[in-house]
Amino acid sequence: MGRITDRFRLDGKTALVTGASRGIGEAIARAFADAGARVVLSSRKQEDLEQAADRIKASGGDAYAVTAHAGRTEDIKSLVDRAVDRYGRIDVLVNNAGTNPVFGPIIGVDEKAWDKIFEVNLRGFFFLSKEVSSVMSDRGGGVIINMASVAGIKPGIGLGAYSISKAGVIMLTRVLAQEWTGLNIRVNAIAPGVIKTRFAAALYSSPELEEEILRGISIKRLGEPDDIVGAALFLASDASAYVTGQTLVVDGGGVMV
Numbered sequence: 742m743g744r745i746t747d748r749f750r751l752d753g754k755t756a757l758v759t760g761a762s763r764g765i766g767e768a769i770a771r772a773f774a775d776a777g778a779r780v781v782l783s784s785r786k787q788e789d790l791e792q793a794a795d796r797i798k799a800s801g802g803d804a805y806a807v808t809a810h811a812g813r814t815e816d817i818k819s820l821v822d823r824a825v826d827r828y829g830r831i832d833v834l835v836n837n838a839g840t841n842p843v844f845g846p847i848i849g850v851d852e853k854a855w856d857k858i859f860e861v862n863l864r865g866f867f868f869l870s871k872e873v874s875s876v877m878s879d880r881g882g883g884v885i886i887n888m889a890s891v892a893g894i895k896p897g898i899g900l901g902a903y904s905i906s907k908a909g910v911i912m913l914t915r916v917l918a919q920e921w922t923g924l925n926i927r928v929n930a931i932a933p934g935v936i937k938t939r940f941a942a943a944l945y946s947s948p949e950l951e952e953e954i955l956r957g958i959s960i961k962r963l964g965e966p967d968d969i970v971g972a973a974l975f976l977a978s979d980a981s982a983y984v985t986g987q988t989l990v991v992d993g994g995g996v997m998v
């Protein structure tokens with residue numbers, strides 16, 4: 742019997758992380774490689790993605806870059822095929838690629854923006870999970886982590902459609918957890934607060950805006966991508982063997998649900 746802390750290791754496992762070229766996804770992929778996993782990184786822009794994979798390889802990790810649009814069925818299928826061709830299995834999937842093309846009252850959201858938000862943030866999460874579930878179940882099971890948001894719990898101001906998509910991610914997590922326990926697949930979500938990435942840059946673009954956000958956060962600072970990593974490692978590993986269907990909020994004590 743190993744030590745209890747060994748349960749956080751991912752040796753011998755393969756993890757697929759979408760939106761892994763920067764921000765939260767890159768931090769998670771790097772941490773999983775540090776914990777012993779082989780990592781498949783995915784996002785749309787090849788050059789950025791390969792650079793992220795190279796950074797992981799430079800610190801001794803095993804990383805493979807596969808470009809794919811996370812909302813498109815053909816891309817999803819070829820992403821899974823290429824990951825399996827390369828490593829033979831997928832033990833951990835992190836649905837992380839997300840988008841928000843509009844900011845402002847929901848009345849201003851047109852069909853194009855609505856469809857893009859739901860294509861990437863929700864449709865893609867389901868269909869990639871579905872594709873990966875058969876690979877996982879053929880090999881005895883696995884773990885899925887969905888990147889939700891505190892906006893999926895308490896609507897973000899000016900982030901109406903995005904908030905609805907992230908509430909959908911939280912329910913998708915529960916539905917899949919309930920239905921796929923029999924396949925030995927655990928499914929959990931992480932709900933970050935404001936994390937300093939390109940995606941959230943507009944939210945803290947002035948000291949006034951940043952101050953307003955900090956008023957709602959107990960731990961008086963914005964989050965960094967590495968603040969999400971501990972939750973991801975816990976949920977990806979055997980340390981969370983008895984946890985499924987949950988959403989772990991990592992927001993410095995903001996929503997406190």
Ligand SMILES: NC(=O)c1ccc[n+]([C@@H]2O[C@H](COP(=O)([O-])OP(=O)(O)OC[C@H]3O[C@@H](n4cnc5c(N)ncnc54)[C@H](OP(=O)(O)O)[C@@H]3O)[C@@H](O)[C@H]2O)c1
Pocket residue numbers: 759760761762763764765766783784785786787789809810811812837838839840861888889890891932933934935936937938939940941
């Ligand atoms: N930062 C925050 O405050 C915060 C808070 C709560 C939740 N989140 C969630 O956390 C996740 C990661 O966000 P982040 O803050 O790390 O953002 P980020 O730094 O902007 O990174 C986004 C990543 O997703 C990829 N991506 C975007 N659209 C894609 C698409 N259609 N298909 C495939 N890949 C795509 C990007 O690469 P390409 O552009 O090359 O495709 C990039 O790798 C998102 O789901 C977001 O909703 C973020």
